[in-house]
Amino acid sequence: MLAGFVEIAPFVTLAATRIVWIAILVGLFVLASVQTSPNAFIRQLMAWGKTASANSSGRKSSPPRVATTKDEIPESESAQATSKLSPKASSASTDPKTEGLSGKPNEHWLSRLMYWRVPKSAFKHFYALATTWNTVLLGCYILWSRQAVAQAENHVQLLANPSSASSHHASILEMLSLQQLQNFVCSGFEAWPGFSDAMTRAAKSWIAPGPMSSVDVLLAMLMLEFQVVRRHLESQYLTVFSDGTMHAAHYVFGLLFYVAAPWSLVAQSPLWLGVQSPAVSLATSFTGLTSFADWYALGMAALTWRRLLAIELFVIASYHQFQCHRILAGLRTSRSQASGYFMPHGDWFEWCGSPHYLAEILVYLSLSIMMAGATDSVLCFFTVVVNLSQGARLADRWYRTHFPGYSKHMLVGSRVRSFSMAASSIARARQGLNQPLGGNEMPRFAGIASMMRLPVSPLPLPASVQAAFVGVPFDLGTSNRVGTRYGPRAIRAESVLLRPYNMATRAAPFECLQVADAGDVPINTYNLAESIKIIEQFYSDNILQHNCVPMTLGGDHTITLPILRAIVKKHGPVGLVHIDAHSDTNDVMKGEKIAHGTTFRRCVEEGLLDTKRVVQIGLRGSGYAADDFDWGRKQGFRVVQAEECWYRSLAPLMAEVRAAMGSGKVYVSFDIDGLDPSVAPGTGTPEYGGLTAHQGLEIARGVRGLNIVGCDLVEVAPQYDTSGNTALLGANMLFEMLCSLPGVELRRN
CATH class of the missing domain: 3.40.800.10 (Ureohydrolase domain)
Incomplete structure (x- = not known):
């Protein structure tokens, strides 16, 4: 029994990891809805709760009513959507229709939950956790690979019989008692012909290993290590966090993300699933390498176009993200300057409003490419897209509110300056350097009268x-x-x-x-x-x-x-x-x-x-x-x-x-x-x-x-x-x- 559990444990953890990714994605979508109109969301939940309570007690209840009028939805709600960028919380509503949602002692517990905030400086916790966790996993993965190399003879024999790997995987699938799982999941759907077979095929594909090799996993972990270490150092020594806050759910999802991201690379690796070991190719490839030509041929074989594309995209995105963070850090050198924010110029800021978010998305896209589009890496990528797209939308709204010169042309979820201005300013605004405010951005007779x-x-x-x-x-x-x-x-x-x-x-x-x-x-x-x-x-x-x-x-x-x-x-x-x-x-x-x-x-x-x-x-x-x-x-x-x-x-x-x-x-x-x-x-x-x-x-x-x-x-x-x-x-x-x-x-x- 114990031996069987040990055999199936990697596949169970793989399935659990994917469930976590889906939960994070769903949570981010819900959080986006809450931030758009938190009070209306709370009132809707409360109405549903009352309806459910009335139905369970046998009493009749009118349909839940959603607040739609201006009086019922205070203007402060719209300000909450920009709370990630504005440190001041919205003022409490005094409308009697929203009593219990205003932060008073008798407020509903859902209200307190919706407005639970943590300081923005807590972003440091994400990167500290990610650096520690990914470093530990990377070290364990390398040590695990070294142990596998020591058993190279067994792996070479496995390589000699190519069907053995697939048969090994098939035997593990059999141990999962998929028929029992099928019977459990499909109970109640006997009237649907073919549903049971479809569920069986879905279950097998759900726990199937990815198409990448163990070398791909190792390279992806090294790339992620560079990313999280760089972001950790930036958060400690470069980024100037304002006194603003973020929703506590964002904080929780952030911690979950940086736990799940490194682990998902390991969880779907062939080495973890026992299907393939890097020692197989390693032990056989090193045999007979006696000349420089042999070593060169081995290196060229390892540098596939997919790996080169992933590494190149990762380097470009990482460089530009650092430049954009340097530009943002240069806009203020202390928290006291949070209210004196300037329009960022330079690097990718000449093309889009939130290029640091775009660069982060490209970083995780490069990881997905390196992992050959494995399921977990794709889920990780889409999680980043959903989260940062929401942040870019809020930033775009903030820029449009505070900077009248912000252009009206859309690109990558944010507004960019007109092409004629951008073409001439990309070069001059390199590396986050301050730029004179031009007449196309602000009339010459207006603006702050600095030099x-x-x-x-x-x-x-x-x-x-x-x-x-x-x-x-x-x-x-x-x-x-x-x-x-x-x-x-x-x-x-x-x-x-x-x-x-x-x-x-x-x-x-x-x-x-x-x-x-x-x-x-x-x-x-x-x-x-x-x-x-x-x-x-x-x-x-x-x-x-x-x-x-x-x-x-x-x-x-x-x-x-x-x-x-x-x-x-x-x-x-x-x-x-x-x-x-x-x-x-x-x-x-x-x-x-x-x-x-x-x-x-x-x-x-x-x-x-x-x-x-x-x-x-x-x-x-x-x-x-x-x-x-x-x-x-x-x-x-x-x-x-x-x-x-x-x-x-x-x-x-x-x-x-x-x-x-x-x-x-x-x-x-x-x-x-x-x-x-x-x-x-x-x-x-x-x-x-x-x-x-x-x-x-x-x-x-x-x-x-x-x-x-x-x-x-x-x-x-x-x-x-x-x-x-x-x-x-x-x-x-x-x-x-x-x-x-x-x-x-x-x-x-």
Whole structure:
């Protein structure tokens, strides 16, 4: 008796595994219905229960009534459908018709069950369980195979008699007493001719082993091991879970899934069912392998087209799922950002709304292919499709609600952007990099007024941010017209006209760097000295903790001093490319050591600059003495006055600048008054005879190739230029400097 049970146990477990898969599928369908309208579902169950109770007691009961009116189905029910994506639960209904479903003490137990939630962070439990369970099964399977190899002689003899395997399987089927099972299942259906035979054939096929080999099972288990380990590591170190919740049934089904998925691979394997052993082919194939050609032939025989297809699909799907998860993780770096969610861009997000779900489906499709379409692997695949399709539907609804620019074209269960936009943005949005909000997604006069309408990053900046725009609304150091405190806001407002590609240089910064807007420095409007300390501390604590290049929107030129103090703490003394109408090397101004005209004398005195690598371009105008520009020359500066730049291209000059700067670290400081007032009138101390707009562009493009560790655009005072052109020119200069940063690649047609 015991021996017979041991023989049939593998087939019983195989049938039980398939029953579990069907139960999970049915449960997911029911859960989808519950989430769509939970209160109506509860009321229907309660009505059915009352009807059944009345019928059992012999009392008459009216037919169960389903709530159909707006009053009977509160609007909060529709919000429950998105509870997986929204952390806030729906408010309790106060409608007397729904009393007992509102979370009050007298609520029905079904109501409490329907709203039983668990934190989203519980997803970690799935992958921890799956990693442990699959690793144990994989280890046992390998050890089991090794034991089988030790008994290779028996298996070789089995191979010599090909009919023995099928006869062995047939004998086990006989031991299952299928006739008794048939009689039990088919009792009451004697009037249906042929039903008994059909049930017998169905029972035999239900417990029949799959068409795959033991090698296929081993490869599938290795693929699943890679998948669950990767997802476990992502959940621990990459994914930022919100404070949202999921239905407890989802949690239970998730645990069941990750128990059943690895086990189903083993349960339907020929090795487990005793029909075939990997040692059969292993022991016979290794016999007589004496040359490289023999080993090569063996390897080529093992790499069938089906296995190659499964592995290739698995690798592609796994890679893109990781990229999509990285993109989603980059949208927020802490739970507190859950309400500040941005539209994901990059990778497969350019084609569908939930590509991480699509990639997961493809992963399990590859496992099904590797298992040659065995029943359990197909059931596992369909379970994933049902579950993730529901998640994609809810995500699609959430995107359509929160993002008006979400396109109206359907693909893979979610809405994609229009084809014309997607074709141009697939390349530029690789690897989850932030993208400027385009005019096709949001009108240029609308949206958040960040620099180029980029995402505003939390502080301190995460390590992933490589360049950040920082506003310093400061004008306490000006000597003539104030108003540069409004410069950062004006530059950001005009930056909506900028697009992500530089059509002149073919630079694609947003395809290569993670760029964000870091907001403004909270200066002390009433205290210059205190503001200088605040600026330095802000950059040290929030911007420069990692390898981010700050790109500052000024503010008057005083702000360069505290910024350079913070940069030098990290990088050491730097070279300087300084574009300005003034040298800003005064010793004092009205007795003050710190002002916008003393910045670079203080920098030299404090050892912030490598004075042999300082170039000043565009100096001009009247002075207090003939040697006003000579102090810098005595320190080792190269001073290029504006008159030297008239009527000529500055490309040759910038080639000389690059040679002088070498590979050392460089800071670029661009004072907008270095340009002529005819193109930049909105500034505090304008000087005629300055650089033209295209010469300014040549300088900003000419610093490409330098090891730039920071830059600024200062002295924009927008109230003196009602056209907004000065701020627009400043925004363009900042974009050109962004395009010149290290790591930005050029794209050629």
